Amino acid sequence: MSEDQLLRRLRARLGPSSLIGDDAAILSLSGEIAVTVDSQISGVHFIPSLDAAHVARRLLAVNLSDLAAMGGVGAEPSHAFLALSAPPDFDHDRFFRAFTEACSLWNVTLAGGDLARCDQVVATLTLIGTKPDGGRWLRRSDAKPGHDLWLGGTVGESAAGRILIARGADERHRAVRRHLLPVPQLELGRWLGQQAEGASMDVSDGVAIDLHRLCRESGVGAVIDADVLPLPGGFFDLCKTLSVDPYELALSGGEDYVLLFTLPPGMQPPGCHKIGRILREKKIDWIREGRRRRLPASGWDHLKT
Amino acid sequence: MSEDQLLRRLRARLGPSSLIGDDAAILSLSGEIAVTVDSQISGVHFIPSLDAAHVARRLLAVNLSDLAAMGGVGAEPSHAFLALSAPPDFDHDRFFRAFTEACSLWNVTLAGGDLARCDQVVATLTLIGTKPDGGRWLRRSDAKPGHDLWLGGTVGESAAGRILIARGADERHRAVRRHLLPVPQLELGRWLGQQAEGASMDVSDGVAIDLHRLCRESGVGAVIDADVLPLPGGFFDLCKTLSVDPYELALSGGEDYVLLFTLPPGMQPPGCHKIGRILREKKIDWIREGRRRRLPASGWDHLKT
Numbered sequence: 001m002s003e004d005q006l007l008r009r010l011r012a013r014l015g016p017s018s019l020i021g022d023d024a025a026i027l028s029l030s031g032e033i034a035v036t037v038d039s040q041i042s043g044v045h046f047i048p049s050l051d052a053a054h055v056a057r058r059l060l061a062v063n064l065s066d067l068a069a070m071g072g073v074g075a076e077p078s079h080a081f082l083a084l085s086a087p088p089d090f091d092h093d094r095f096f097r098a099f100t101e102a103c104s105l106w107n108v109t110l111a112g113g114d115l116a117r118c119d120q121v122v123a124t125l126t127l128i129g130t131k132p133d134g135g136r137w138l139r140r141s142d143a144k145p146g147h148d149l150w151l152g153g154t155v156g157e158s159a160a161g162r163i164l165i166a167r168g169a170d171e172r173h174r175a176v177r178r179h180l181l182p183v184p185q186l187e188l189g190r191w192l193g194q195q196a197e198g199a200s201m202d203v204s205d206g207v208a209i210d211l212h213r214l215c216r217e218s219g220v221g222a223v224i225d226a227d228v229l230p231l232p233g234g235f236f237d238l239c240k241t242l243s244v245d246p247y248e249l250a251l252s253g254g255e256d257y258v259l260l261f262t263l264p265p266g267m268q269p270p271g272c273h274k275i276g277r278i279l280r281e282k283k284i285d286w287i288r289e290g291r292r293r294r295l296p297a298s299g300w301d302h303l304k305t
Numbered sequence: 306m307s308e309d310q311l312l313r314r315l316r317a318r319l320g321p322s323s324l325i326g327d328d329a330a331i332l333s334l335s336g337e338i339a340v341t342v343d344s345q346i347s348g349v350h351f352i353p354s355l356d357a358a359h360v361a362r363r364l365l366a367v368n369l370s371d372l373a374a375m376g377g378v379g380a381e382p383s384h385a386f387l388a389l390s391a392p393p394d395f396d397h398d399r400f401f402r403a404f405t406e407a408c409s410l411w412n413v414t415l416a417g418g419d420l421a422r423c424d425q426v427v428a429t430l431t432l433i434g435t436k437p438d439g440g441r442w443l444r445r446s447d448a449k450p451g452h453d454l455w456l457g458g459t460v461g462e463s464a465a466g467r468i469l470i471a472r473g474a475d476e477r478h479r480a481v482r483r484h485l486l487p488v489p490q491l492e493l494g495r496w497l498g499q500q501a502e503g504a505s506m507d508v509s510d511g512v513a514i515d516l517h518r519l520c521r522e523s524g525v526g527a528v529i530d531a532d533v534l535p536l537p538g539g540f541f542d543l544c545k546t547l548s549v550d551p552y553e554l555a556l557s558g559g560e561d562y563v564l565l566f567t568l569p570p571g572m573q574p575p576g577c578h579k580i581g582r583i584l585r586e587k588k589i590d591w592i593r594e595g596r597r598r599r600l601p602a603s604g605w606d607h608l609k610t
Binding site: 024026027028033034045069070085111116119120124127129137140209217297 | 337342346349424433442
């Protein structure tokens, strides 16, 4: 299929109000917008044999997770711009079918993009979201000493899924499904945006390194209690089977795509897990079985790993 | 250098008002915006040995050319979001130095992005521009029968430069410079946006294929006069040396990054070249030395070439 043929098919799928067709898309947005960019690259973020439909859904999910971390999205559709570079044998049609379906599900409008040839699949999405009514934008820099530190869901399972996939496992494993299709916490982000205080980010590179980033932006420290880290059921057994340290995986495995956030003490966000608190002193510790030590800023480094 | 180190250095360069640091950048823009996305990929858009500084400047230029085609940009800075995927030996520092310098030159603010590792360099830029005061957005769909068809500058030289580079030539050749660093026609775009009528796009894939796209969007046809095509000085001699057909290169070589646009008859946009006119009948012809024939939709296909 040529580029023009593919675009014609895509526009037919998107309907008559399609924003695609000019050198740029024109958007009429009121007020402030949040803009995020994230890529999925074969051999880096997923194995080259991964179903193109999974690549598409994952690409949208990780970008929506960034908007969730900023305070969710407003009622209007978010706008997506897709740059897809792929080898000739990539199943573009399957990718776009899954991508447009996922867009419908999450109230996202595909508004433009760029297609190119590349030996590796490199899919980059720019997502533009609006602010929910009455909410505020959540920042990494709003953590204050005394705040509780929270996680929006379990950690470590996605990294376990990544290891399982590398060893040939498929989607029958829950960890593999968790890894392949993260669920962006947009509702939690929106709830947090309605609160008067607190910082937020999503855990993409690992709790440890992302906590370091949050603390650096806020000019604070933190202590986390590893004994209350939210871990998925059967996680210790799974880690034993995989011969990996469960705490290393949970703290530094990354790609969890749950929100890491702070709130004044005494609050209980629904379905979330308190894992520690923010300190004035700029050091980051973790406690396990009563022993306190420094938490290294370990995790996924996009330039090194 | 780690990702965090690189980002710290970049933020230091961008200054205290930097928008980088959260999961998304917050922009406060009034009115409509134009959003465009374009990639530069090593081995596809440039040779792998190309200076990282050239890659950076070219990436910004081709995206600005899309905004030029839409009617230029307003007085406020445009906002850029960069997804850069590159192998470990890529000179990130040199890239970012050139990129931020080029941003200053063109009134662009780097507001966010994503860094990743990849075997090939894949640099994708999303650019958000505002509309000039009193102007209108230019569309591909606004060509009307009877309009004159124009080019904003010469064509063919960039493609010649591409061939020269493949044969080992360097920047001492004007064609190589033209290929490596296109100059976005923002001022012309702004001028066109002040006119009441006319369609516009930029020639990225080739005059022939891009004219087919413009005519398809407008539901019209066109005829162009090859004998008045704006060609750079010495172009026929250069093509002879390269053993390529000058008309094929001028009409289908691509990467010219000049504006292809239409205007009601009788107008003379400064520095531009009238090459034909828009027809009601949906066929696209070209005339050379009195002989008229169909113009095939040939050019750069991003999925095939």
